[in-house]
Amino acid sequence: MSDPTDSGKTSPHAAMSRDVHARPGRPVHAPVGTTNKSQAGPGGPSHAPSAMQELDEQHVRADRPVHAQARTLDVVLALLRKELLVELRTLESIPGMSLFAVTTFVVFHFALNQDTVSGQEAAGILWVTLLFAAMLGVNRLFVADADQGGFDGFLLAPVDRTALLIAKAIALLTYLFVLELIAVPAFALLLLGPPLGQALPGLLAPLALGDLGVAAIGTLVAAMVVRTRARDLLGPMLTLPLLVPVVIGCARATAPLLQTVHPGGLQLRWLGTLALYDLVFGLIAYAVFDFLLED
Amino acid sequence: MRLPGLRALSISTVAAFCVSLSLVFFYAPIEAEEGFLQKIFYLHVPLAIVTLAGFVIGGLMAIAHLRTRDQRWDMRSYVVIHMSLIFGVGVLITGSLWAHASWGHWWVWNEPTLVSFLIIFLLYATYQPLRFAIEDPERQARYASVFAITAGAFVPLNFIAVRLSASYVHPRVLGSTSNLPGSMMLTFLVSLVAMALLFATLCSYELAAKRTRILLKARSRILGFQ
Numbered sequence: 001m002s003d004p005t006d007s008g009k010t011s012p013h014a015a016m017s018r019d020v021h022a023r024p025g026r027p028v029h030a031p032v033g034t035t036n037k038s039q040a041g042p043g044g045p046s047h048a049p050s051a052m053q054e055l056d057e058q059h060v061r062a063d064r065p066v067h068a069q070a071r072t073l074d075v076v077l078a079l080l081r082k083e084l085l086v087e088l089r090t091l092e093s094i095p096g097m098s099l100f101a102v103t104t105f106v107v108f109h110f111a112l113n114q115d116t117v118s119g120q121e122a123a124g125i126l127w128v129t130l131l132f133a134a135m136l137g138v139n140r141l142f143v144a145d146a147d148q149g150g151f152d153g154f155l156l157a158p159v160d161r162t163a164l165l166i167a168k169a170i171a172l173l174t175y176l177f178v179l180e181l182i183a184v185p186a187f188a189l190l191l192l193g194p195p196l197g198q199a200l201p202g203l204l205a206p207l208a209l210g211d212l213g214v215a216a217i218g219t220l221v222a223a224m225v226v227r228t229r230a231r232d233l234l235g236p237m238l239t240l241p242l243l244v245p246v247v248i249g250c251a252r253a254t255a256p257l258l259q260t261v262h263p264g265g266l267q268l269r270w271l272g273t274l275a276l277y278d279l280v281f282g283l284i285a286y287a288v289f290d291f292l293l294e295d
Numbered sequence: 296m297r298l299p300g301l302r303a304l305s306i307s308t309v310a311a312f313c314v315s316l317s318l319v320f321f322y323a324p325i326e327a328e329e330g331f332l333q334k335i336f337y338l339h340v341p342l343a344i345v346t347l348a349g350f351v352i353g354g355l356m357a358i359a360h361l362r363t364r365d366q367r368w369d370m371r372s373y374v375v376i377h378m379s380l381i382f383g384v385g386v387l388i389t390g391s392l393w394a395h396a397s398w399g400h401w402w403v404w405n406e407p408t409l410v411s412f413l414i415i416f417l418l419y420a421t422y423q424p425l426r427f428a429i430e431d432p433e434r435q436a437r438y439a440s441v442f443a444i445t446a447g448a449f450v451p452l453n454f455i456a457v458r459l460s461a462s463y464v465h466p467r468v469l470g471s472t473s474n475l476p477g478s479m480m481l482t483f484l485v486s487l488v489a490m491a492l493l494f495a496t497l498c499s500y501e502l503a504a505k506r507t508r509i510l511l512k513a514r515s516r517i518l519g520f521q
Contacts, residue, residue, distance in 0.1 A: 220445065224438055228428035234421060238442075241418035242449060245456035252460060273459060277452060284448050288441045291361055295434060 072166075075159040079167030084174065086144065093137045094178050101133040101183035105190045116193035123255040126187055127247050130176075131214070131240075133183065137175045138218035139235045141168055142226040155293060165219060165289040173215040180207055192258065199257040202266045206253040209274040213246040216278060220285040223292045242281075249274035301499050308496045311489035315482070323482040332396045337482055339389040341490035343412065346386050347450060349379030349494060350419060354447020357440035369436040372443050374501045376422055378494060383416045411457035418446055 087093055108125050109115070117125055145151045154164055184203070188196035218239060225234040249270045256264030319337045326333035353376035360368035390412070394403045404410060425442055429435040475483065 224441060225425065225428075227434070228425060228438075229430075230424065230428045234425055234428060237421045238418070238425065241414050241421075242445070244414050245453055248456050248460045269459070273456060277456065280448065280452060281445075284445055288361075288444055291437050291441050294437065295431075 072160045072163050075157075075163035076167045076170070079154075079163060080170050083167060083171040087171070087175070093140050093175050097133040097136050097175060097179045098182040100136055101129050101179060102186045102190075104129045104132065105183075105187055109191060114191075117191050118193040118258055118260040120251070120255040122192055122258040123251045125191065126184070126254070126258075127210070127251045129187070130180065130183060130210070131243060131247060133179055134172075134176055134214045134218060135236050135239060137172060137179070138214075138222045138239055139232055141172060141219065141222040143231075146226045151293065155295075161290050161293050162286060164293065165223070165285060168222070169215045169219040169285075172218055173211055176211040176214060180211070194258060194260045194263065198263060199254075202257040203254055205266065205271055206250045206274065209271060209278060210246055210250040212278040213274065213281065214243060216282045216285050217242045217246075220281075220289065223289065245277050246274065249277065301496075301503060304492070304496045304499055308489070308492040311485070311492050315486040315489040318482040318485055323479050324476070326479075329397055332393070335389055335393045335396070337486040339386065339393055340483065341487040342382055342389060343386045343408075344487060345490045345494045346379045346382040347412075347415070348491075349375050349382065350415065350450050351447050353379065354443045354450075357443035357447070360436065360440045361444070366436060369440060370505060371498075371502065373426070373439065374498050374505070376419060376443060378498050378501065380416070380419055380422070382494065383412070383419070386412060387416060407458040407460070408454075411454045414453055414457065415446075415450055418449060422446070 105125070108117075108129070112121075142151075145154070154161075184207075185196070221235060221238045221242065225231045225238060228234055253267050253270035253274070257266065315337070319334055323334075323337070325331060353372045356368050356372035356375060359365070360372060390409050391401050394406065394409065395401045402409075422439065422442060426435055426439045429438055
C-alpha cells in the first residue's frame with residue numbers, strides 16, 4: 001500500500017504497474033553495479049554487484065506478496081463490514097435463525113414427549129437444530145447480492161474474487177457464533193438434562209470446528225444455488241448431504257459430554273476428522289469459487 | 296454420422312457379460328456361509344465400484360472443462376454422472392436385496408459402505424435439479440462443473456467419515472476383496488471389467504445421441520427449418 005496510485009488498478013494491471021514502478025529502482029543500483037564491474041575487472045570482487053542486484057530483486061520480490069495480501073485483506077474487511085452492517089440494519093438472518101432454533105427445541109420437546117434429554121440424543125437434537133438454523137442463514141447469504149446487483153458491483157470492482165468468499169464465510173461464521181450464543185443456552189434451559197457448565201468447555205472445540213465446516217460448505221453452496229430458479233429448495237438439498245460428515249463428527253464428539261451419568265471427555269479422533277474435513281472443503285471452496293462469479 | 300468405436304464397444308460388452316455370467320454361475324464356487332445368495336456379490340460390488348468411479352471421473356472431467364472451457368468436457372461429465380446415478384439406483388437395490396437376504400433387514404445402518412453410498416447418491420441426485428434450474432447454457436455448464444468437482448472430492452471423504460462412525464456389529468462378509476480365493480477373485484475381476492465396459496458403452500451411446508441431436512439442430516438451422 002506504499003503506492004497510492006496502485007490501489008485503484010485491477011489485479012492483472014496492478015501486477016503490471018508494480019513492475020513499472022519497480023523499474024525506477026533498478027537504474028539506481030545498476031550504474032553502481034556496472035561501475036564496480038568496470039573498476040574491479042574479472043575477479044573476486046565481481047560478486048558485489050551481483051549480490052546487490054540479488055538483494056534488489058529480493059526486495060522487489062518480497063514486496064509483491066505484501067502488496068497483494070494487503071489489498072485482499074482490505075477488500076475482505078470492507079466486504080465484511082458491509083455484510084455485518086447490512087445485517088445489523090435489516091436484521092434478516094440472525095434473529096430468524098435464533099428464533100427458529102428456539103422454536104425447534106420446543107417442537108422437539110413435544111415431538112419426543114420428553115422434558116430433558118442427554119447423551120447422544122441431546123447431541124443429535126442440538127446439532128440437527130443448529131444445522132437447520134444455519135441453513136436459513138445459508139439460503140439468505142447471497143440473495144441480496146443476486147437480487148439487488150451486489151454481484152455486478154463486486155465484479156466491476158478490480159479486486160480478487162476470493163475476497164468475497166472469505167468475507168461471506170466470515171460473515172456466516174459470525175451469524176453462527178451469535179446463533180450459538182443464543183441457541184446453546186436455550187437448549188440447556190429447555191431440554192438438556194445435565195448442567196451445561198460441565199459440558200461447555202468441551203463443547204467449544206466441536207462448535208468451532210462445526211461452524212467452520214458449515215461456513216465453508218454453506219458459502220460455496222449458497223453461491224452455487226443463488227442464481228438458480230429453485231434456490232430455496234436446492235440450497236438445503238445440496239448442503240445437507242455435504243454436511244453429513246460434519247454432523248457425524250460433531251454429534252459423536254459432543255455426545256459423551258452431555259451424558260447425565262459419567263460424562264466422558266472429548267474424543268480427539270472426531271475433532272481431527274472435523275478439522276481435516278474443514279480444511280479440505282475450505283480448499284475446495286477456495287479453488288472453485290472464482291468459477292461461480294464469472295458473469 | 297459414423298461411430299466406429301461404438302460397435303466394437305458394444306460387441307465387447309456383450310462378450311464380456313457372457314463370459315462373466317458364465318463364470319459367475321458355472322465356475323465360481325458356491326460360498327460356504329451364504330450359499331447361492333452370494334452370487335449377487337458379482338453384480339453388486341462391480342456396480343458400486345463403477346458407479347463411484349463414474350462420480351470421481353465426472354469430477355475430473357469437470358476439472359478439464361473448467362481448465363479448457365471446452366463444452367465437450369462438460370457434456371462428458373454430465374453423461375458420466377447421469378449414468379452413474381442410474382447405476383447407483385441399481386447399487387442401492389442390489390445392496391438392499393443382499394442385506395435382506397444375508398442379514399434379514401432391507402436396510403442396515405451398520406454397514407458403512409451402504410450408508411456412505413446412500414449419502415453420496417442423495418448428493419448427486421441434486422446434480423440435475425441444480426443444472427436444469429439454470430437457464431444460461433454457459434453458466435449451467437460452469438456451475439455443474441463446480442458441483443461435480445465438489446461432489447467428486449466429497450466421495451472419498453464421506454467414505455472415510457462414515458467408516459469411522461460405524462461400529463462393526465455385523466461381520467463384513469466378503470467386504471474386502473483381498474481375502475477372496477483365486478476362482479472367486481477371477482470371476483469378480485471379469486465381472487468388474489464387464490460392468491465397466493457396459494458403463495462405457497452406455498455413456499458412448501448417450502454421447503453419440505447428444506452429438507447427433509446437436510448436429511441435426513445445426514443442419515436443420517442451415518437448411519432453414521424452424
